Amino acid sequence: MAPADDDALDRAARLLRPAKRVAVLTGAGISAESGLATFRGAGGLWEGQRVEDVATPRAFERDPALVWRFYNLRRANLATVAPNPGHLALVALEQRLGPGFTLVTQNVDGLHQAAGSRNVLEIHGGLRRVRCVVCERVTDRGIEPLADLPRCEKCDGMLRPDVVWFEEALPEDVWQRAVDAVQTCDCFLVVGTSAIVYPAAGLIDVARMEGADVIEANLQPSAASSRVDVLLLGPSGTMLPELIKKLE
Ligand code: OAD
Numbered sequence: 001m002a003p004a005d006d007d008a009l010d011r012a013a014r015l016l017r018p019a020k021r022v023a024v025l026t027g028a029g030i031s032a033e034s035g036l037a038t039f040r041g042a043g044g045l046w047e048g049q050r051v052e053d054v055a056t057p058r059a060f061e062r063d064p065a066l067v068w069r070f071y072n073l074r075r076a077n078l079a080t081v082a083p084n085p086g087h088l089a090l091v092a093l094e095q096r097l098g099p100g101f102t103l104v105t106q107n108v109d110g111l112h113q114a115a116g117s118r119n120v121l122e123i124h125g126g127l128r129r130v131r132c133v134v135c136e137r138v139t140d141r142g143i144e145p146l147a148d149l150p151r152c153e154k155c156d157g158m159l160r161p162d163v164v165w166f167e168e169a170l171p172e173d174v175w176q177r178a179v180d181a182v183q184t185c186d187c188f189l190v191v192g193t194s195a196i197v198y199p200a201a202g203l204i205d206v207a208r209m210e211g212a213d214v215i216e217a218n219l220q221p222s223a224a225s226s227r228v229d230v231l232l233l234g235p236s237g238t239m240l241p242e243l244i245k246k247l248e
Pocket residue numbers: 026027028029030032033038039040041044055106107124164165166191192193194195196197217218219220221222234235236237
């Protein structure tokens with residue numbers, strides 16, 4: 001590792017070590033080393049597929065089978081992936097902090113929970129769950145393949161993935177808990193997100209406004225990098241374990 005990287009890790013550790021309350025925001029980048037594609041950039045999910053065709057309420061009204069094929073593929077992908085050292089480092093951080101730790105994730109892949117993280121707020125929903133568009137009942141269907149047009153077992157209404165699409169509001173209760181955690185944290189760690197999708201990216205401004213130290217880990221500078229205290233430039237599967245090691 002280059003000396004500059006080590007210096008950034010030292011500075012990040014100095015901010016993180018005394019923090020009693022830590023909030024973390026993760027994006028698709030933390031799961032990249034598990035083998036899941038991120039959204040933007042070369043090879044990203046949105047490169048081969050227009051957002052408007054598969055991830056908006058209108059897309060689902062127009063062609064629910066197409067939307068379900070997209071999400072069934074993503075669900076099937078989950079069978080082939082496992083948490084990586086980045087996810088595990090956040091489990092170690094939670095063990096260190098106990099109830100002072102909150103993990104806010106934009107990811108729908110469930111890898112934080114699979115790794116062992118407990119206080120996880122899925123602000124964009126979860127791929128394993130489905131929701132009835134009529135009775136709103138939410139059920140966990142694991143990663144079993146679903147029909148192209150699955151129906152609710154209770155009311156026979158159409159089922160949709162329990163994820164947040166563009167133009168939709170975030171789940172209110174989960175979002176409020178995320179804002180509370182970020183407002184009250186001493187240190188905010190932002191990992192593997194391009195930080196361009198709001199309101200999630202706005203949590204960085206909330207943390208700064210409330211005076212928290214902000215550390216970012218990303219393979220490359222993001223839209224947030226100019227307003228963080230320390231940028232750890234590199235893969236999160238390396239940077240996060242290194243950072244945790246420095247806390248000891
Ligand atoms: P993006 O695809 O926009 O950004 C992924 C980020 O991860 C980029 O900044 C990469 O540089 C970084 N990255 C890639 N590999 C990495 C690695 N090994 N270690 C660290 N960083 C790495 O994904 P998100 O920011 O998560 O929303 O996207 C935000 C939201 O937009 C998603 O939740 C989804 C999407 O459209 C909805 O579907 C509602």
